[in-house]
Amino acid sequence: MKLVSRVREDLATARAHDPASRSAFEIFLAYSGVHAVWGHRVAHALWRRGFRLLARVLSQLNRFLTGIEIHPGATIGRRFFIDHGMGVVIGETAVLGDDVMLYHGVTLGGKAKRGAGRGTKRHPTLEDGVTVGAGAKLLGDITIGAGSTVGANAVVTHDAPPHSLVVGIPAQFRPLADATADAARGVHD
Secondary structure, X not given: OHHHHHHHHHHHHHHHHOOOOOOHHHHHHHOHHHXXXXXXXXXXXXXXOOOHHHHHHHHHHHHHHHOOEEOOOOEEOOOOEEEOOOOOEEOOOOEEOOOOEEEOOOEEEXXXXXXXXXXXXXXXXXXXXXXXXXXXXXXXXXXXXXXXXXXXXXXXXXXXXXXXXXXXXXXXXXXXXXXXXXXXXXXXX
């Protein structure tokens, strides 16, 4: 029963985030981002139970079918949605909270510290409610605070506090409320 309710939740999440969707059935059949999340859940369960080679093979099959690479060691919360999907890469030690949304081409990549051993945290943590725009690259063991938005094509290598707007190369951040007020006044960087 838990599986069925989780699938329904995934379909509802996709429907809520994508105004182009016409029905849950269409999403079930045709949304590669949703398929990638389902494949990851199976691979992650195998990874946690010690079937690591099988998990890796399944994740590569998932990548072949969807164009989305999620390492089976990555920890992903509920109501995660990948819009369009193609080219998304999520590394082994990435941690994603609930209600995270990624667009195509996002990389949550590793940046290992010299001399760090296997299993060292080297990928980003995205807290609850983070949205990452198309093509953004988030590298290393950084934390993007809850409710933040990362702009398209940003290159982020430092932490961002909750409710930030993170944009640019290299990325800078400012409180999301200030950015929203600037946009309303017609002020742009």
